[in-house]
Amino acid sequence: MFTVNSRARIVHITLIVMFLFGAAVPTTALAKPSVIQNDLANSSDEAENLVKTIENTRDENALQTSTVLLACDPGSFTFPAFGPVCSGASPATSLTEEFDVTGRIPYLGGGDVKFKIQCEGVDCVPQNIYYAASMDVTFSDPWGTPHDWNASLTNEMHFTTTTSEGISNTKCGVNVASGECHLEISGVIPAEIISENSDDWINHYFTIHAYVSSPLSWVDYDIHTDVQVSLSPIVDPPTGGCPGVTLSPIVQAVQAKVDPQEYCGNNYVDLISLPPGQAAFEKFQSLAEIAINPGSHEIDFATMGWDPYDSEKGDSPGIILLRGVQSVYTAVHENPENYPGGVRVRILLGLENYFATSLLDQRVYVLKELAELGIPQEETNWLVEVASYRDGSQLSGKHSHVKMMIVDGEHVIAGGYNMHYNYLDENPVHDMGIQVSGPIASHALKVFDDLWLGASRCRAYTLIWCSDEETITDVSHNTAIPTPTPTGNDIVFFSLSG
Incomplete structure (x- = not known):
């Protein structure tokens, strides 16, 4: 060969x-x-x-050749009906499941949707698993009895380690007979906690839990839950319940760690930096002047310290603010028929006596400056109230540290600066504030109302003392002013959609 x-x-x-x-x-x-x-x-x-x-x-x-797939476990169920959850979709690299559960049961109701990972082929390599879930729940007591209500939306993960994350037992209502809640969570199950041996995956799974509860009571509830899981980053992240809005990564990160926020319709207006202090205090003046427009209005202002006017120093921060109130009063006085629901102004001092203002009654400072500007406390369709936080004084140690201004429950400025001259000095104090508008301002109004209730209103004064005062025992608003129905123990101050 x-x-x-x-x-x-x-x-x-x-x-x-x-x-x-x-x-x-x-x-x-x-x-x-x-x-x-x-x-x-x-x-x-x-x-x-x-x-x-x-x-x-x-x-x-x-x-x-191997492929990692996600599958909905048929063992997923709603409680107490024990109805199936999985839609029957074949295992895939991305799945969407949803379930509705309605019922009446003692203490707790909701559902679970369980997912497993599969290896099609041999020797699959672990991958990150992305998830996003939302839950909308309405609840009520069958007999109208008020209770505290909790809701949970969590992801319980069983891999090489067992862990849980999400929103657990957040307050959806405090001492109410009914209400509603919206919760959202999102996150990543890291590949590092998934076994490198795909034969072990038979014991790997994660479960999205969605529940509402009210201890020691019957619960009528209606829960709708949407869950998306994927081996790729989820393109459409949570919207905060706002159609057409995508939350920024920062807001999503905050949302994952705190109770549900009210994002829809809120707008960032301005970041306020001091110095210059004059411009910052003029923003209070401009915000107050929104109430010049015909209609029903409310101006609410809270600060801890209020320097009295000093002619040698020029206009004080308080005078700058009150010039805006003066413009509103002039409009009401000249055309009261344009303000059928009236205009109300509430000014709350966090301390009655403050060492930074000579330990004298700060309410008297405000009332004197109102009088000097020709602004009465009461007139047709016009009311101004000046009060100090309940028992707030330098001597008692009780005080309110809040500094903010709300107009009509729709606009708010919140900051860290009091009404002090030192923000107008040649070497001024530095501080910051923020102005926003939208539904979140009504939550700021609820904060103000909480501080206002129990405050000591001064009606008249003699020299430097309040001679006629009363305790605020009721809080009410004109129906034109939006006020929130809070859920949970904490009142949301502001949140923004990005």
Whole structure:
């Protein structure tokens, strides 16, 4: 038999490999001496064996191709009906499931949706798993009895480690007979906690829990839950319940750690930086002047300290603010018929007596400046009330530290600065504030109302003392002023959609 020399064997193998894998064959490889061509012609058996070997290798590689998939576990259920949750969708790299559950039961109701990971093929490599879930729940006591209400939306993960994250037992209502809640969570299950041996995955799973409860009572409830899981980042992150809005990553991160927020319709207006202090206090003046427009209005202002006017120093921060109130009063006084629901102004001092203002009654400072600007406390369709936080004084140690202004429950400025001259000095104090508008301002109004209730209102004064005062025992608003129905123990101050 003719023996194939080593050079011919190399060329032989090279051409076969190029042919099998679609490589372009160089012309120099074909322009070889005839002896090489003869060698190739007489090595067909070896070529055939090599082709079979490569094809077998291809088949083995095809068998080793693996895909990670997610599957909804049929064991998912709603409680107490124990109804199925999974839609029956085939395992895939991305799944969406939803469930509704309605019922009446003592203490607790809701549902669970459980997901498992699968390996199609062999030796799958662990991947990050992304999830996002939302829950809308309405609840009530069948007999109208008020209770505290809790809701939970959590992800319980069982992999190489067991952990849980999300919103657990957040307050959806405090001492109410009924209400509603919206919760959202999102996150990533890291590949690091998934076993590298895909045979172990049979014991791996994660469960989204959605529940509402009221201890020691019956619960009427209606829960709708949407869950999305994917091996790729979820394109449409939570919207905070706002159609057409995508929350920024920062807001999503905050949302994952705190109770549900009211995002819809809120707008960032301005970031206020001091110095210049004059411009910052003029923003209070401009905000107050919104109430010049005909209609029913309310201006609410809270501060801890209020410096009295000093002619040698010029307009105090308080005077700058009150000039805006003066403009509103002038409009009401001249055309009271344009304000059928009236205009109400409430000014709350966090301390009655404050060492920074000579330990004198700060309410008297405000009342004097109102009088000097020709602003009465009461007139047709006009009311101004000045009070100090309940028992707030430097001596008692009780005080309110809140500094904010709300107009009509729709606009709010919140900051860290009191009404002090030191923000107007040549070497001024530095501070900051923020102005926003939207539904969140009504929550700021609820904060103000909480501080106002129990406050000590001063109606009249003699020299430097309040001679006629009363305790605020009721809080009410004109129906045109939006006021929130709070859920939970904490009142949301402000949140923004990005």
